[in-house]
Amino acid sequence: MAGAFIFAALLFPLSSCGLEPPLYETGFIAMDTYISLTVYGENAETAAKAAKEEILRIDTLMSAVNPDSEVSKINAMAGETVTVSDDTEKVIRAALKTAEKTDGALDITLRPVITEWGFTTGEYKIPDGETLNNLLKKVDYRSVRVGDNTVFLPFGEQIDLGAAAKGYAGDKAISVLKDYGVESAIVSLGGNVQALGAKTDGKKWNIAVKNPFVENSVSSISNICILGLKDAAVVTSGNYERYFEGEDGKRYHHIIDPSDGYPADNGIVSATIIGKTGLECDALSTAVFVMGAEKAEKLWREKGGFEMLLVTDDKRIIVTEGLSDVFTNLSDMKVTEIRK
Ligand code: ADP
Ligand code: MG
Numbered sequence: 001m002a003g004a005f006i007f008a009a010l011l012f013p014l015s016s017c018g019l020e021p022p023l024y025e026t027g028f029i030a031m032d033t034y035i036s037l038t039v040y041g042e043n044a045e046t047a048a049k050a051a052k053e054e055i056l057r058i059d060t061l062m063s064a065v066n067p068d069s070e071v072s073k074i075n076a077m078a079g080e081t082v083t084v085s086d087d088t089e090k091v092i093r094a095a096l097k098t099a100e101k102t103d104g105a106l107d108i109t110l111r112p113v114i115t116e117w118g119f120t121t122g123e124y125k126i127p128d129g130e131t132l133n134n135l136l137k138k139v140d141y142r143s144v145r146v147g148d149n150t151v152f153l154p155f156g157e158q159i160d161l162g163a164a165a166k167g168y169a170g171d172k173a174i175s176v177l178k179d180y181g182v183e184s185a186i187v188s189l190g191g192n193v194q195a196l197g198a199k200t201d202g203k204k205w206n207i208a209v210k211n212p213f214v215e216n217s218v219s220s221i222s223n224i225c226i227l228g229l230k231d232a233a234v235v236t237s238g239n240y241e242r243y244f245e246g247e248d249g250k251r252y253h254h255i256i257d258p259s260d261g262y263p264a265d266n267g268i269v270s271a272t273i274i275g276k277t278g279l280e281c282d283a284l285s286t287a288v289f290v291m292g293a294e295k296a297e298k299l300w301r302e303k304g305g306f307e308m309l310l311v312t313d314d315k316r317i318i319v320t321e322g323l324s325d326v327f328t329n330l331s332d333m334k335v336t337e338i339r340k
Pocket of ligand 2: 164282
């Protein structure tokens with residue numbers, strides 16, 4: 001699948017002077033992407049293994065393609081109330097809150113449309129407008145009811161937590177690492193990078209955001225900028241992450257605009273959200289990608305609570321003012337800073 005496993009961020013090695021604490025690194029495939037854990041400290045190995053187990057547990061709960069997941073149970077039993085874990089409840093609640101905040105740019109009930117395009121199976125096709133309009137009748141995040149460990153979905157509707165589950169898995173992994181006393185780590189899940197603490201020398205992590213115009217490369221020219229951060233989540237949604245080429249020669253990517261059922265086309269090629277939790281950043285990065293720069297700016301001004309970096313299809317970089325001290329441009333694109 002083209003572009004699916006591109007690293008959205010690269011880490012820079014620690015300086016080699018002084019005594020360094022033990023390091024344990026591991027990489028594996030889960031949540032439909034490549035995941036890597038870079039963990040420092042006495043308990044690094046045990047902690048990393050436990051964090052990996054936690055990510056696999058979240059994947060098992062929330063995968064829409066695993067028939068044994070809670071999400072599949074909710075989908076199979078649409079029309080009835082289903083008992084779910086605290087984890088699934090939490091992710092659904094957060095996604096609905098983001099949907100509310102973004103006028104439905106994020107909509108977890110889009111699954112019937114996502115399936116029609118073939119993004120769930122890899123058997124891609126371009127649906128016709130009428131088919132999409134019919135499927136969109138089954139799309140409405142407001143129809144999802146969440147109670148204490150319960151979810152109700154109207155008959156015929158389907159959910160997909162693909163836009164937010166990786167962020168939550170990152171949060172849970174960080175929390176497990178902390179339980180083991182880890183103070184310095186990077187959890188990287190496809191386009192999501194989550195930093196625990198600072199580097200072992202106390203300096204900020206250098207987290208690189210991929211240049212969406214440079215394809216299939218992991219060299220440094222493939223990065224658009226560096227962000228110097230501690231204790232932060234950096235989540236990117238891009239149209240280069242997963243797409244297919246139609247018989248008409250056009251590219252169709254996997255982030256769908258719930259207003260018409262087509263891949264979002266509002267001028268953004270990549271949307272990066274920087275904030276405290278992976279869950280919020282992940283949900284927002286998908287929503288902001290759909291909304292386009294103007295609406296995203298309005299959301300940032302009115303609601304705040306996050307920073308963002310947008311790359312537009314006319315090759316401009318837009319950054320919010322909170323990033324001005326941490327952002328280093330590596331590209332020749334023009335940078336516009338937006339202020340409150
Ligand atoms: P990635 O999975 O590449 O990191 P995202 O976090 O942006 O990217 O999530 C995209 C996934 O979310 C899609 O693969 C699809 O399953 C689902 N999705 C696509 N469009 C939307 C949307 N508007 N709202 C909610 N989920 C979406
Ligand atoms: Mg997302």
